[in-house]
Amino acid sequence: MEMTEFKELRERVILVGVQQVAGDDTEESVRELGELADTAGAEVVGQVIQRRENIHPGTYIGKGKIDEVRQLMWELDATGIICDDELSPAQMNNLQQELDCKVMDRTLLILDIFARHAVSREGKIQVELAQLRYRAARLAGLGNSLSRLGGGIGTRGPGEKKLEMDRRMIRTRISHLKKELEEVIRHRELIRSQRRKTEQKIVALVGYTSVGKSAIFRTLTGADVLEDAKLFATLDTTTRGIRISGSQEILLTDTVGFIRKLPHHLVDAFKSTLEEVCCADILVHVVDSASVQMEAQMHVVYETLRDLEADKKPVITVFNKQDLLLLEEKHGFRDYRAEQSISGSAHTGEGMEELRQAISDLLRAQKIYIERLYSYDKAGLIQLIRKKGELLEEKYQEDGIFVRAYVPESIYMSV
Ligand SMILES: Nc1nc2c(ncn2[C@@H]2O[C@H](COP(=O)(O)OP(=O)(O)OP(=O)(O)O)[C@@H](O)[C@H]2O)c(=O)[nH]1
Ligand SMILES: [Mg+2]
Known part of the structure; x- marks a missing residue:
């Protein structure tokens, strides 16, 4: 027809x-x-x-x-x-x-x-x-x-x-699309393995739909991603590299919102867009604190994370949209499942600095602090630290280069 x-x-x-x-x-x-x-x-x-x-x-x-x-x-x-x-x-x-x-x-x-x-x-x-x-x-x-x-x-x-x-x-089209999909996935795997080599940490924004993930993504990156009152504004994960503090860089990724009763074969179909969640080092769980459904929505999010087998990752929960609350409603927002709870608003910027700090602290906790003196012929190692770790200080002294840094475990033994 x-x-x-x-x-x-x-x-x-x-x-x-x-x-x-x-x-x-x-x-x-x-x-x-x-x-x-x-x-x-x-x-x-x-x-x-x-x-x-x-x-x-x-x-x-x-x-x-x-x-x-x-x-x-x-x-x-x-x-x-x-x-x-x-x-x-x-x-x-x-x-x-x-x-x-x-x-x-x-x-x-x-x-x-x-x-x-x-x-x-x-x-x-x-x-x-x-x-x-x-x-x-x-x-x-x-x-x-x-x-x-x-x-x-x-x-x-x-x-x-x-x-x-x-x-x-339909049959012909399905088999064509499947081939094309394989191609796209192969390409993505390639990019992902390159990303792993550089040891960049990945922080993923997760949460129920319309809670303000894209708004926070925008505030943190200054990027122009779709922010919309309509449900499911973000369908594809968007990833940007940002400087979180000092010389600490991360990949921040925005994800598609979760929703109750998402049909199961759809969950499968869209798992790939949520794969960013699975390879993230830290999850930032964004919550709409102005919604009467807040608790139920948080529950759906944790259930979905369990489905994705991502429920063991460290979580920072942001109670967003504080600007919509009355003064007397702004009290004690706390998520006991999270490492840290932050009250904030993507619109006013409240809590965003605190969020950066929390991400930075958590990532540092996953790295090892070193203070070392390198002779000048070992300067190459400092290059390695700069690339894979976080160089806090380097002082050129007579006897060598003094370095204070956070390094990932993977290079700790070799530097
Ligand atoms: N008042 C207020 N509104 C906000 C805040 N953050 C986001 N919004 C609004 O909430 C709506 C949804 O925001 P989005 O950033 O698109 O939400 P999302 O979580 O990315 O939604 P999906 O991509 O659909 O999952 C938009 O109309 C935003 O303008 C906030 O801090 N305060
Ligand atoms: Mg969005």
């Missing part, structure tokens, strides 16, 4: 969720789904949450609820629904038949947002692959659903490219 250009109508959607346990986080999850829909450019016109013990295997929600949704769609003039969990191909098909409208789910929505935010070649390939796999499994139901509006959520590929719908084309 050929996709032609359509003018994009603003979709009017109803959110549909299932609460399996009373008092669980379904409501918060559906609220977040609404934000995701907004990020994807749709208008949320209503919401339906069904309490039932199990998700209906055939239609996601029960028969009675379907009737209720159908009625609501009509009343609110909605163009589609978005379910808060990933629908099976059968559920998508059945709902589509029952409701005769565009049926979407959380995964389709997240993929759509990812598609528009992916920046790097690798990010784009990963997103397109995930989209095509999702699509290939649901071609029948999804095909009807997507042709209904001609465009909108679910039809956008990386770089606003329209997606093709034909099964055979």
Whole structure:
């Protein structure tokens, strides 16, 4: 089937969720789904949450609820629904038949947002692959659903490219993308091994989405990375070398925000963008201290870090957005899982110097302090210290060069 250009109508959607346990986080999850829909450019016109013990295997929600949704769609003039969990191909098909409208789910929505935010070649390939796999499994139901509006959520590929719908084309495209991905990964490995040789320390900013990681990255680097109120503004890790204090240099890397209920095959697809987290020496956990969901979000972050097997790394937690708090709310922010807690604001700059200092101190703790006198014919060793360690002082004396420095363990024995 050929996709032609359509003018994009603003979709009017109803959110549909299932609460399996009373008092669980379904409501918060559906609220977040609404934000995701907004990020994807749709208008949320209503919401339906069904309490039932199990998700209906055939239609996601029960028969009675379907009737209720159908009625609501009509009343609110909605163009589609978005379910808060990933629908099976059968559920998508059945709902589509029952409701005769565009049926979407959380995964389709997240993929759509990812598609528009992916920046790097690798990010784009990963997103397109995930989209095509999702699509290939649901071609029948999804095909009807997507042709209904001609465009909108679910039809956008990386770089606003329209997606093709034909099964055979999908297969060819997938195998092509896989080859390209291998190539990109090989290249990245190369760069990474070079980076390891120079012993540069890597500090990664992690945290829930929209907490201000990119804002802090910007403040620390002066770099122009995308900072956006929309969810998932950062899809690819961005890495910059910065001087953290004195002659101490680090690679600072910004990462994509974590989120609850990120579908598992997506976690896999995007692990590569989070690999920076796995090879980091220090994690800076950014928290939105103005959010009522702060604790829950921190929990999701630590769970995700455990999934990534990065939960043993030293953490500095920054309680960001302090500027949004009233004076009496600014008290005792402390994360007991972290080496250090800092209250700050990327916007006012509060706490940023403290953060630099904390990173610097932690890195120093991982290095060994030396005070030595080198004869002039050993000057080459000082060059090595300068390159791999942190030279604090060098004094040219009659009897040689006096050096104070922090050196990494790897060269401690040889200098
Ligand atoms: N008031 C206030 N707003 C902030 C602060 N830091 C970030 N923001 C705002 O919070 C929103 C999200 O900031 P980002 O830096 O894009 O958040 P992020 O954590 O990088 O988000 P993702 O990349 O989507 O994971 C933006 O609208 C920022 O302007 C802060 O210290 N104070
Ligand atoms: Mg960001």
